[in-house]
Amino acid sequence: MEIEGFNFPEGLYYEKNHFWGRVEDDLIVMGMNDYAQLMSGEIVYIGLPPLGKKLKQGKNFTKMESGKWLGKVYAVVSGELVEVNEELEENAKLINDDPFGKGWMFKIKPDNLDELDNLMTDPDEIGEWIRGEIVEHGVAS
Amino acid sequence: MSEPLELSKKYQHMVTQCSRCGFCRMVCPIFDITKNWATNAGGKMVLIKEIIDEKTKPSEGIAKSLLNCTTCMNCTINCPSGVDPPEVIRAARKDMVNLGYDNMFKAMSDVIAKTGNLYGEEEKPDWGHKHEKAPYVLFVGCVGTYRERESVEKTIKLLDILGVKFTMIDEVCCSGVLEDVGYQARKELARHNINEFHRTGAKTLITTCPYCYRTFKNHPFYKDLNLELKHITQFLAEYDFKVKTDKKVTYHDPCDLGRHEGIYEEPRQIIRKIAPNFVEPERTRENAMCCGAGGGVRGSFPKESITIARNRLRKIIEETGAEILLTECPSCLHNFRNAKLRRWNIEIYNITEFIAILYKEMDVRETVAA
Numbered sequence: 001m002e003i004e005g006f007n008f009p010e011g012l013y014y015e016k017n018h019f020w021g022r023v024e025d026d027l028i029v030m031g032m033n034d035y036a037q038l039m040s041g042e043i044v045y046i047g048l049p050p051l052g053k054k055l056k057q058g059k060n061f062t063k064m065e066s067g068k069w070l071g072k073v074y075a076v077v078s079g080e081l082v083e084v085n086e087e088l089e090e091n092a093k094l095i096n097d098d099p100f101g102k103g104w105m106f107k108i109k110p111d112n113l114d115e116l117d118n119l120m121t122d123p124d125e126i127g128e129w130i131r132g133e134i135v136e137h138g139v140a141s
Numbered sequence: 142m143s144e145p146l147e148l149s150k151k152y153q154h155m156v157t158q159c160s161r162c163g164f165c166r167m168v169c170p171i172f173d174i175t176k177n178w179a180t181n182a183g184g185k186m187v188l189i190k191e192i193i194d195e196k197t198k199p200s201e202g203i204a205k206s207l208l209n210c211t212t213c214m215n216c217t218i219n220c221p222s223g224v225d226p227p228e229v230i231r232a233a234r235k236d237m238v239n240l241g242y243d244n245m246f247k248a249m250s251d252v253i254a255k256t257g258n259l260y261g262e263e264e265k266p267d268w269g270h271k272h273e274k275a276p277y278v279l280f281v282g283c284v285g286t287y288r289e290r291e292s293v294e295k296t297i298k299l300l301d302i303l304g305v306k307f308t309m310i311d312e313v314c315c316s317g318v319l320e321d322v323g324y325q326a327r328k329e330l331a332r333h334n335i336n337e338f339h340r341t342g343a344k345t346l347i348t349t350c351p352y353c354y355r356t357f358k359n360h361p362f363y364k365d366l367n368l369e370l371k372h373i374t375q376f377l378a379e380y381d382f383k384v385k386t387d388k389k390v391t392y393h394d395p396c397d398l399g400r401h402e403g404i405y406e407e408p409r410q411i412i413r414k415i416a417p418n419f420v421e422p423e424r425t426r427e428n429a430m431c432c433g434a435g436g437g438v439r440g441s442f443p444k445e446s447i448t449i450a451r452n453r454l455r456k457i458i459e460e461t462g463a464e465i466l467l468t469e470c471p472s473c474l475h476n477f478r479n480a481k482l483r484r485w486n487i488e489i490y491n492i493t494e495f496i497a498i499l500y501k502e503m504d505v506r507e508t509v510a511a
Contacts, residue, residue, distance in 0.1 A: 043445040045479040054388065067443035070260070070288060089482055093444070 003127045004035040004134060009100050013076065013119035014126055015058070018098070021076035021119060024107070027083075028116075031078045031104045032064075032095055035130060039140050043067040043092045046073070046105065048084040055079055055108060057115050064092070075108065076114045083107035146192050146199070146236040147194075153193060153206045159186040165216035169450045171198060171209055171438075172433040180432045181285055182216035182226035191234050204242035207234050210322055212436035214400040218427050221386040226401060227436070232323055238323035240301070245441055246322040255352065257313035259283040268297055275375075278343035278368075280334070280357075282350035283314050285471035292474060292490070295497035302500050303380060307347065310337035315363075317356025322437040327360040331362035338368060345369040347376045351404075351470045352395035352435075358402070372398060373493055374422070375468050378407040382415050384499035390416035391463035392492075393453070393477070394429040395470035407422060408469055411492055415499065420461045430456070434472040450480035458487055467492045 005121050008014065013021040018036035021072050022029045037043070047062035055061050060072035061081075088094060095103035120126050148156070165182040166172045171179035179188065185207060193196035212227035220226070238244065243357040252261040266286060270279070285293040300307055313333050322348065338346060346368040348354040354372045357363045389446060392412055398404045405426045412419050424430050433439070433449025454477055466489045468474055476491045490498070 019343065048483055065443075067440060086483070140279055 001123055002131055003123070006038070006129075006130065007100070008123075008126055008128070012100070013116050013121055015074070015076050015119050016129065017058070017072075017074040018075050019074055021116070022118075023113075026109070027106045028077050028079070028110050029104050030106050030108065032099050032130065034099055035133065035139075037096045037099045037103075039137060040064075040069050040071065040096075041140065042094070043095045045098040046088050046092050048089060049081060051081055051083070055081055057118065064095075073105065076119065077108055077110045078112065079108040079110040081106055082109045145195050146189065146233055147239070148189070148193065148229070148232050148236060149494060152232045155226075155229050155389045156186050156190045156193065158222050159183060159220075159226075160222045161187065162221060164219050164221060164317075165226065168430070169221050169427070170211055170213060170214035170215070170433055170453075171445075173430075173452060174445060174448050180206070182210070182220075182224075182230075182257045183228055185210065186224065187225060193246050194201040199237060199240050199242060201242060202246060204234075204237040207237060208244060208322065208437055209445075210436050211396070211431045211433060211438045211446075213396040213431035214280050215396075215428070215431060218400055234323035236320075244323060246319065246324060246437060249322075249440065250319055250324045250327075253314050253316055253319070253330070256332065257333075258287060259314055259318070260287045262287050265311075268293070270307060270308050271296065271311065273308045274342045275306045275308040276343055277345050277347055278338055278341045278349075279307045279309050280312060280315075280346060280348045281309070281355055282348065282353040282471060284314070284475060285349055286312070288475045289471045289478075289491075292471065292494045293349065295494040296491065299493050299497040299500070302497065303377075308341045308343065310334065310340040310341065310390060312337075315353045315356040315360075317352060317360055318437070320360070322440075325360055326356070328358055328369060331360070335363065335365055336392070338366070341369065345371060345373050345376075347373050349373050349469070349471065349491070351395050351402065351471065355397055355401055370403055372402075372407075372469070374404060374407040374411060377493070378410045382411075382496055382499075384415060384496060384503050386416050386465070386495075386499055387418060388416070388464040389462060390421060390465045390467060391420050391422055391457060391461040392425075393422070393432065393457065393466060393468040393473060394426055395468055395473045396429070396431050396435055398470060400427055408467075408492060411496075412467060415496055416465070420463060421462045422457045424456070432468075432476045434476040439444075439472065439476060446476060447480045451478075451482070454480055454485070454487070458485055463487060465490065465495065467488075467495055470492065
């Protein structure tokens with residue numbers, strides 16, 4: 001679905017630090033949303049932590065950086081980090097080019113799938129939230 | 142916007158002094174990744190001469206091209222004709238801005254004026270050492286504060302372990318970097334820092350950032366500093382440390398510390414005390430390759446900047462087989478950490494940060510033994 005010109009694919013779970021999660025077998029794949037990748041500018045670095053790291057929903061666990069911005073990455077669910085997108089190490093711009101596809105960031109083995117209930121899936125709720133973000137932060141040209 | 146550059150006679154002379162021999166290609170970090178002659182120092186001298194002679198009109202493209210230089214001075218050191226290309230390029234960048242070819246650093250200048258730091262960050266960390274009277278005052282700078290905070294915390298920890306009586310101030314950006322990218326340093330920020338330094342009663346100013354060190358030492362806005370100035374490696378060179386590592390350690394000379402300020406020996410004095418297994422990279426001291434972060438390149442060409450750091454790091458690993466790479470510059474540290482690939486078995490630290498880690502490891506060992 002498209003909201004205010006930004007792509008928010010259906011079937012994904014969205015959280016308010018601008019990351020998304022997708023159920024893939026028994027894992028959760030996560031990445032950055034379309035609005036955030038545009039606002040960040042060209043992403044040049046994302047820290048890829050060691051596998052096995054324990055993550056907590058809503059807590060930051062690594063950093064990412066564009067030429068103008070340093071940001072934190074927040075876990076969409078609690079669990080164990082089981083895979084990182086190694087292509088991002090030398091080509092972090094994939095996050096800009098294909099935020100929901102080749103620009104995926106991490107795979108997490110979730111502790112409790114019920115945590116997905118804390119994330120947004122309803123288009124009206126996502127729309128209201130992203131419109132608020134645009135009012136507060138604008139849209140990068 | 143068609144006026145020629147107004148470079149001073151000194152710089153115009155330097156441009157004509159360049160014999161186009163191309164020696165600068167061998168050491169230019171930009172040429173190293175582009176393999177394009179127009180992008181190295183000699184190419185830029187030709188470009189500038191063409192504009193001075195009004196054979197080429199200034200343009201956005203030329204302004205951007207002039208920004209693509211880390212001002213590392215490796216070309217200066219290796220120029221048989223005695224040209225100092227970074228000085229000429231800095232002057233030409235100012236001319237381009239004056240001609241109306243604004244660049245992204247106009248925004249940075251505004252951000253520094255508004256927030257007092259390079260990154261527009263609103264919140265300052267509390268390092269816990271503010272506004273106490275002390276013989277020494279420590280200045281950590283924007284890159285350390287907002288990009289390598291944990292490293293700065295460890296440096297502060299080390300000074301505490303060593304019993305150094307120091308204080309810190311409500312820092313604002315030294316703003317020297319603006320001079321590198323076509324703008325002017327900001328007098329009101331310099332005045333703020335000087336006033337804050339003087340309020341502490343300190344006699345010695347210690348900087349962790351080589352670029353801030355250069356600004357404090359050389360910029361006319363800091364002529365009233367009236368403090369002994371030391372980079373932290375100079376300050377700690379005579380200290381003894383109770384810790385050592387068996388690991389193979391190497392060192393990267395930051396351009397701002399080495400070629401710009403001639404500080405080569407003090408970092409090594411410290412490293413030799415803590416790392417008996419110390420090896421030099423092939424390109425070291427005045428011949429060290431740049432990490433790619435300087436001269437505004439990290440801001441204007443971040444991807445290329447990281448590529449330069451990755452190339453330097455790859456070479457260091459191949460040449461030395463070191464497990465630990467040390468430096469003492471927040472910009473080099475940050476760029477190398479961003480550039481490091483996961484499969485590379487090397488850890489990267491500032492020297493002071495690494496020594497603090499060794500002390501912590503010693504504490505843990507002693508606790509376990511007790």
